[in-house]
Amino acid sequence: MKSRYILALAGMAVGLTSGFAQNSAQGELPAAPAATLQKQTESSAQESPAASVPAPVPAAPESSAAKPQPGASSQEASSSNQPAEPAKPVPPPPSNNAADDDESVATIRRTVNEVNVVFTVTDKHGRYVKDLKKEDFKVIDDSKPAAEIRSFHAEADLPLQVGLLIDASNSIRDRFKFEQLAAIEFLNQTIRRRYDQAFVVGFDVTPEVTQDFTDDTEALAQGVRQLRPGGGTALYDALYFACRDKLMKSDHKGPVRRAIILLSDGDDNQSHVTREESIEMAQRAEVIVYTISTNLSGTSHHGDKVLERIADATGGRSYVPFQITEVSNAFASIQEELRSQYAISYKPADFKPDGRYRTIDILAQVKGLHVRSRRGYYAPSQ
16 A cells, blocks of 8 residues: 555656656746746737737636537537537637737727827018918928828917926026016917916926916916026926926827927026936927027027027927017917917838837928928837
8 A cells, every 4th residue: 555655656756757847848937927928928919919819818718618608508509510600699708809909909000100290381581381281291201201191281279288397596586577477478378268288387406386287377377476486407307307297198189289388598407317318208298399598698608509409309499589578579479389380190101110219301392481390209119
């Protein structure tokens, strides 16, 4: 009896050792099985929707669904030799999942292959041109003509999502009051009830939201009045924050124009991110940045070049008023531009979802016209 027991244990050990050797021969298991499963699922989904079902998980529902159905009705089993027919009223879960995966992949493919750009057109005198057609433009994406123009229309009335960023550092203390009044007037003239939304951020060493998204111009004005100058300047951090944490995460239905009006002297001495990192975040959030310089020295200033670089890279415009009263004129010009834009949607040629930066050039076919848009975008990565 004891010898039989010992032989049985030895047989089990041999079986376990054999099974382990068989599994080891297939490949060494990684340390993180959850990551392996996710990687397998992702790679399978890219190859074929039909192969996207992991073997261990759906095998149980498939076998349990297949066995009871033929035996549930002996009459059905005898009258038909086609095993697929009993599964039609209640399809097994794996086939449903495969269909959902296939639809999901198709939706993603349509989304990443389309680029939307808002742009403005001016003549040689700087006046906005608003009556152009699709045939008047040529789109170059990553140095190649766009494969297809899917939509084109003038956008004089698209809903706005506007961020007002006001430099509240010590460097602009002497002209802060007037800038507040000009900003409030801009908001009163631009934001429409139940249609547009705006928020107010003041920044010195850190950005501070004094009024979140709202269409209430009085609440926005109160947010501007709450700002008090003092401290250093972290301009790039404030722009990065407004794009990533406010505009990129905002909910909206349908197309919308996202813009930031940045009121500052362009000096930065406290930011954790660089100028180019803040520009990249604005491009990822598809935000147009308009800058108004508060440098009134009458001479060229390093900060003015910084503001010009930010505006130019995002498709906006940089204003350098010569005197404090011209700040109001800059706000009025921005308001006019936001109501004088075009929107175009196109399919790029040779598009690859590789996360790479791709350039955009929109060329006017009519001589003497100037097009201003964002310089490029970051392709999504998969």
